[in-house]
Amino acid sequence: MQVTVDAAGRAVRVAGDPAHPITQGFLCGKVAKYLDRVYAPDRIQTPLRRRAGVPKGSSGASAFEPVTWDEALDAIAARLGSIAAEFGPESILPYSYAGTMGLLGYGSMDRRFFHRLGASQLERTICAEAGGQAWNLVYGRKMGTGNEEFAESRLILAWGANIHGNNIHLWPFVEQARRRGARLIVIDPYRTRTAALADWHIAIHPGSDAALALGMMHVIVRDGLEDQSFIAERTHGFSELRERVAAYTPERVAAWTGLDAASIERLAREYATTYPAAIRLNYGVQRSENGGTAVRAIAMLPALIGAWRERGGGAQLSLSGSFQWDRAAVERPDLMLASPLRRPARMVNMSRLGHALTELGTRSCEGPRVHALFVYNSNPAVVAPNQSVVRRGLMRPDLFTVVHEQFLTDTTGYADFVLPATTFLEHEDLQGAYGHTWVQHSAQAIAPVGEARSNVWLFRELAARMGFQEPCFQDDVEAMMQQALHPDQTGYSQNPGMEAISLEGLRKAGHLPLQCATGGTLFCEGKLETPSGRIEFWSETLEKAGADPLPGYIPPTESRHGTAAERFPLELLARKADHYMNSTFANLPGHRRMEAQTGQRLELHPVDASARRISDGDRVRVWNDRGSIELSAMLSERVPVGVVAARLDWNRANAQGVGINVLTSERLTDIGSAPTFYSVLVEVEVACPEEAGG
Numbered sequence: 001m002q003v004t005v006d007a008a009g010r011a012v013r014v015a016g017d018p019a020h021p022i023t024q025g026f027l028c029g030k031v032a033k034y035l036d037r038v039y040a041p042d043r044i045q046t047p048l049r050r051r052a053g054v055p056k057g058s059s060g061a062s063a064f065e066p067v068t069w070d071e072a073l074d075a076i077a078a079r080l081g082s083i084a085a086e087f088g089p090e091s092i093l094p095y096s097y098a099g100t101m102g103l104l105g106y107g108s109m110d111r112r113f114f115h116r117l118g119a120s121q122l123e124r125t126i127c128a129e130a131g132g133q134a135w136n137l138v139y140g141r142k143m144g145t146g147n148e149e150f151a152e153s154r155l156i157l158a159w160g161a162n163i164h165g166n167n168i169h170l171w172p173f174v175e176q177a178r179r180r181g182a183r184l185i186v187i188d189p190y191r192t193r194t195a196a197l198a199d200w201h202i203a204i205h206p207g208s209d210a211a212l213a214l215g216m217m218h219v220i221v222r223d224g225l226e227d228q229s230f231i232a233e234r235t236h237g238f239s240e241l242r243e244r245v246a247a248y249t250p251e252r253v254a255a256w257t258g259l260d261a262a263s264i265e266r267l268a269r270e271y272a273t274t275y276p277a278a279i280r281l282n283y284g285v286q287r288s289e290n291g292g293t294a295v296r297a298i299a300m301l302p303a304l305i306g307a308w309r310e311r312g313g314g315a316q317l318s319l320s321g322s323f324q325w326d327r328a329a330v331e332r333p334d335l336m337l338a339s340p341l342r343r344p345a346r347m348v349n350m351s352r353l354g355h356a357l358t359e360l361g362t363r364s365c366e367g368p369r370v371h372a373l374f375v376y377n378s379n380p381a382v383v384a385p386n387q388s389v390v391r392r393g394l395m396r397p398d399l400f401t402v403v404h405e406q407f408l409t410d411t412t413g414y415a416d417f418v419l420p421a422t423t424f425l426e427h428e429d430l431q432g433a434y435g436h437t438w439v440q441h442s443a444q445a446i447a448p449v450g451e452a453r454s455n456v457w458l459f460r461e462l463a464a465r466m467g468f469q470e471p472c473f474q475d476d477v478e479a480m481m482q483q484a485l486h487p488d489q490t491g492y493s494q495n496p497g498m499e500a501i502s503l504e505g506l507r508k509a510g511h512l513p514l515q516c517a518t519g520g521t522l523f524c525e526g527k528l529e530t531p532s533g534r535i536e537f538w539s540e541t542l543e544k545a546g547a548d549p550l551p552g553y554i555p556p557t558e559s560r561h562g563t564a565a566e567r568f569p570l571e572l573l574a575r576k577a578d579h580y581m582n583s584t585f586a587n588l589p590g591h592r593r594m595e596a597q598t599g600q601r602l603e604l605h606p607v608d609a610s611a612r613r614i615s616d617g618d619r620v621r622v623w624n625d626r627g628s629i630e631l632s633a634m635l636s637e638r639v640p641v642g643v644v645a646a647r648l649d650w651n652r653a654n655a656q657g658v659g660i661n662v663l664t665s666e667r668l669t670d671i672g673s674a675p676t677f678y679s680v681l682v683e684v685e686v687a688c689p690e691e692a693g694g
């Protein structure tokens with residue numbers, strides 16, 4: 001991104017960098033309006049303390065009084081110290097995710113601080129862990145087909161990937177490929193913008209992707225379309241896989257997926273006979289109960305047909321494994337041994353925050369209850385599953401909560417202290433990516449707004465107040481960027497793939513490419529980081545863990561095939577918004593206008609609507625055993641019969657102050673212990689007028 005700053009030091013324009021090969025001079029609609037965010041009148045400008053007597057859950061600015069940074073930091077350090085002394089440091093839980101994905105802003109001084117303190121470790125599973133682990137079981141590392149290569153594909157499968165809505169910078173390469181005659185097939189239960197633009201939209205039943213992938217394999221193997229020499233040279237466990245897929249006939253797969261057998265045959269044959277074929281597998285597929293297995297099965301397809309042989313073939317889930325920063329130097333996990341625990345602290349899964357705040361620690365083997373929650377880079381009151389329980393936990397009067405934020409979000413409504421955070425225009429950082437292989441330097445473009453301070457600054461100040469003596473707590477941004485790059489005397493990084501990168505070079509150029517192979521070359525040469533060194537159809541790692549070493553299909557319990565479907569017959573897609581970034585931007589009027597058509601709506605198929613006497617625009621109640629939300633009905637054929645959809649939004653945008661995550665569960669995925677936002681059953685009815693607006 002390029003930022004234009006006027007003589008007074010005010011940012012006046014943001015634009016895509018035309019010299020960046022992926023950004024290509026354009027920004028997505030939401031980030032193009034980023035200055036609305038930087039200069040929003042309701043940016044938090046000073047540290048805030050909850051006024052005495054104001055109960056948690058009341059979120060407006062009047063709940064707080066401004067305090068100085070010194071007052072806030074002294075009080076927070078003292079309170080964390082006394083909580084650690086009384087209950088043990090593991091009673092302190094950091095909670096952060098991807099508010100900023102800058103290398104240092106995402107995780108650096110904060111990790112050092114909590115490691116040295118002995119706080120619980122957060123398992124950061126909320127986004128990508130099921131798919132990431134599943135991919136690595138097959139390939140050993142998150143690398144794959146590069147974006148530029150998609151332009152050379154003849155067939156692109158967007159599988160649980162809303163490219164046009166969520167990943168717009170891949171789209172130009174898809175368009176280039178299509179101009180050269182490539183076909184785009186979208187496999188998604190919802191008719192996304194991407195699906196609407198596709199040559200073929202396959203509206204699969206949610207959570208049934210493993211069955212479809214196994215059915216495709218069945219057809220490929222039955223008809224002899226597999227690449228036998230690639231399989232022999234590069235893969236592990238084909239004979240076991242061949243036996244397994246024999247049972248996945250198109251007829252059986254049709255019943256699970258809602259497709260017809262002929263379509264499954266056609267898809268398999270088209271995929272296996274078009275070269276090169278690339279799969280863009282994004283994280284949509286893995287947000288379901290057996291989503292790990294689904295990703296594993298899909299990831300095997302290009303190996304089966306040897307699609308990795310050619311540029312433009314293969315698959316991309318994430319390329320983040322290409323970035324081999326020296327994370328240990330930045331995050332210093334060794335500091336846990338210098339904490340009062342003298343050992344690694346317990347792990348707490350962020351996808352079960354509700355459990356962590358309400359039940360964890362009631363059994364002595366689990367360690368202490370959580371007595372302090374330190375939130376930054378995240379808005380868990382909105383984004384975490386099973387929201388009612390999360391909020392019950394956040395309401396605990398004995399829970400000490402600090403939130404470092406840019407805005408008064410739903411989460412700050414539960415805070416004892418709110419601290420003002422910078423935006424990425426206001427601090428320096430390095431940026432990797434998960435959808436391409438360029439390293440970016442993000443310069444500080446403007447001075448912090450008000451008294452906003454960066455994540456790095458905050459945790460360095462707190463470390464000083466806690467009396468942490470290790471020299472690493474003095475490191476500034478420059479020092480930590482160098483540690484991440486791990487340069488030799490000449491200034492060039494020694495990290496694999498970063499050998500042509502120096503901090504000086506990055507500052508000058510803005511962005512530099514990694515020197516790593518993607519696509520065909522990666523998977524056709526050398527040893528992979530799997531136990532066998534090969535692409536694994538059969539996994540010894542899973543067998544040792546007592547799991548099925550081969551992919552198989554088990555319908556999600558929360559799906560039309562599960563027992564709960566008698567009471568809750570509709571499958572809910574608790575989706576992301578097209579014009580917000582998870583919950584980010586949802587407070588800005590301009591972004592809300594862009595999202596107006598679908599915001600606070602429940603999309604349901606006319607057949608399901610008429611069965612419930614629901615008309616377009618009716619207020620409806622959507623509920624299950626975990627919670628209930630009122631939305632306005634939107635009759636839509638973007639969802640198939642039996643599936644409904646609603647979108648992430650700030651809770652306070654809803655009349656009852658709740659979000660769609662009141663309906664989602666803390667049930668975890670089969671691989672990776674990640675959330676199951678897309679395995680959710682609900683029922684819908686017209687809301688009683690007296691309940692509306694309650």
Ligand SMILES: Nc1nc2c(c(=O)[nH]1)N[C@H]1C(S)=C(S)[C@@H](COP(=O)(O)OP(=O)(O)OC[C@H]3O[C@@H](n4cnc5c(=O)[nH]c(N)nc54)[C@H](O)[C@@H]3O)O[C@H]1N2
Binds near residue numbers: 192288
């Ligand atoms: N506009 C916008 N862009 C974003 C974000 C945002 O909030 N808004 N968030 C960012 C983040 S954090 C991430 S992780 C990425 C994620 O990007 P994507 O992986 O594209 O994420 P999702 O939108 O969760 O899921 C993609 C699609 O999967 C579909 N899906 C749901 N269940 C199933 C299923 O069982 N099978 C199949 N085949 N498809 C299914 C959904 O309908 C959805 O359209 O997007 C990033 N980009």
Ligand SMILES: Nc1nc2c(c(=O)[nH]1)N[C@H]1C(S)=C(S)[C@@H](COP(=O)(O)OP(=O)(O)OC[C@H]3O[C@@H](n4cnc5c(=O)[nH]c(N)nc54)[C@H](O)[C@@H]3O)O[C@H]1N2
Binds near residue numbers: 409574
């Ligand atoms: N139902 C449902 N729930 C979901 C999803 C879904 O698809 N459906 N998607 C899930 C996914 S994939 C993800 S990744 C998570 C995302 O969950 P989160 O990472 O919590 O994402 P955001 O909602 O964007 O909230 C990030 C917050 O960080 C703040 N922030 C930004 N920059 C900084 C900074 O530099 N410092 C500090 N201290 N704060 C900053 C922003 O103001 C914002 O409020 O949500 C998950 N929840």
Ligand SMILES: [Mo]
Binds near residue numbers: 126127128
């Ligand atoms: Mo995510």
